[in-house]
Amino acid sequence: MRLLAHVGFSVLLLLGTAWLVAAVLLTGGGPQGPQPWRYGVAVLLLSLVGLTWWRSSSRGAALSVLVGLCAFVVLWIRTVRPSTTRDWAPDLVRAARADVQDSRVTFHDLRDFRYRGTTDWDEAWKSDTYDTRELVRAWYIVEPFSGFEGAAHTMVSFEFSGDRFLAFSVEIRREPGETYSVLGGLFRQYELIYVVGDERDLVQLRSNHRRDDVYVYPVRASQERTVAFFLDMVRRMNALHGRPEFYNSFTNNCTTNLVRHLETVSATHVPYDHRTLLPAYSDELALALGLIDTDVDLEETRKRHHINALALAAQGRDDFSLLIRGRAPAAPLNRTRAPAGSPPGSSPRSAPSPR
Structure with a gap:
């Protein structure tokens, strides 16, 4: 049972982290691809999740940090607005x-x-x-x-x-x-x-x-x-x-x-x-x-x-x-x-x- 809980937590942490990185790199991106600053932010967020898990040895702490970061990114995503005035194909x-x-x-x-x-x-x-x-x-x-x-x-x-x-x-x-x-x-x-x-x-x-x-x-x-x-x-x-x-x-x-x-x-x-x-x-x-x-x-x-x-x-x-x-x-x-x-x-x- 403990092994099953560990596997479930690991999968949840992996999926949440993957979504976090993808959201930071891709949201509102254009044909030029992700801007350099996005890679820096993605590395920073990954480091926060990883350090929390490593230093606290607590699954709950790492998950809490991940949820908090995802909530912050969701709020940022909502500030990205659609437009009718871009340089269109x-x-x-x-x-x-x-x-x-x-x-x-x-x-x-x-x-x-x-x-x-x-x-x-x-x-x-x-x-x-x-x-x-x-x-x-x-x-x-x-x-x-x-x-x-x-x-x-x-x-x-x-x-x-x-x-x-x-x-x-x-x-x-x-x-x-x-x-x-x-x-x-x-x-x-x-x-x-x-x-x-x-x-x-x-x-x-x-x-x-x-x-x-x-x-x-x-x-x-x-x-x-x-x-x-x-x-x-x-x-x-x-x-x-x-x-x-x-x-x-x-x-x-x-x-x-x-x-x-x-x-x-x-x-x-x-x-x-x-x-x-x-x-x-x-x-x-x-x-x-x-x-x-x-x-x-x-x-x-x-x-x-x-x-x-x-x-x-x-x-x-x-x-x-x-x-x-x-x-x-x-x-x-x-x-x-x-x-x-x-x-x-x-x-x-x-x-x-x-x-």
Whole structure:
């Protein structure tokens, strides 16, 4: 029993000390890495914990010092504030915003880049207006990351009548030279941004240039609920301009934000389990909750909605969004909006899922 208590204390002390050092070195850090003074502070804190344990020969004393130091660092962390005015990476230098008037939503700074590679593009930003009365359905997009089992980026895209699509991507707002790390995302290194734009930008970048697998799933929801989800995302996007937030790898990331929007506008409760922590499996959870519009099992659903081959064939095409769904442009005479409250898939313009 004494051995078990000793092992438990040692593990607790080790984990607490590791968190303390990581917090001091990483909190609020930028692309340049930890400043030299942080290493000095980390060494000082480690010395205080180690000396207390060695000189007092008391586990309780060492643990008390560690808890006190962690509490002090937590207070310091709370003084690190997010910003909207840093020197941002060129593809994130603008943040979308929108004006809402009745059913019409006018977006500014929508991203509409055209890529030749992941770091080579023609920059373009635009403004456009969308009418929520013409919102047909939502699409859930999953991009599993290559080389890391379970990790993924998730997005949502909204389809409007007239074959118009608008994608929302919740991301870190990088500074030049900055790259994402899960650990950095736990220590206030990145601000949160809602990137909004054309699927030829947000989807094609991932499928055709990063060459990650991309799955585009039709969402099962009424038109009324889809509109509520869309407007809730617009409200949060706008709110970040006045009250910026830090991205958090576990609690404030792409998937957790989509879950909050869903739970805000519906009675659906999304359990917080490995499928939200590891969003490459989030399509499995969405299917279990009845949120993906399909009549087949998970394996077949993934097969039908894997869009990479279609995306490569559609590269650079103006009708990219239709082609990745295996569809042709709707005939003008058939563009009749589904009645309010009816499932988006019941629209006469709805086409079969890509196979």
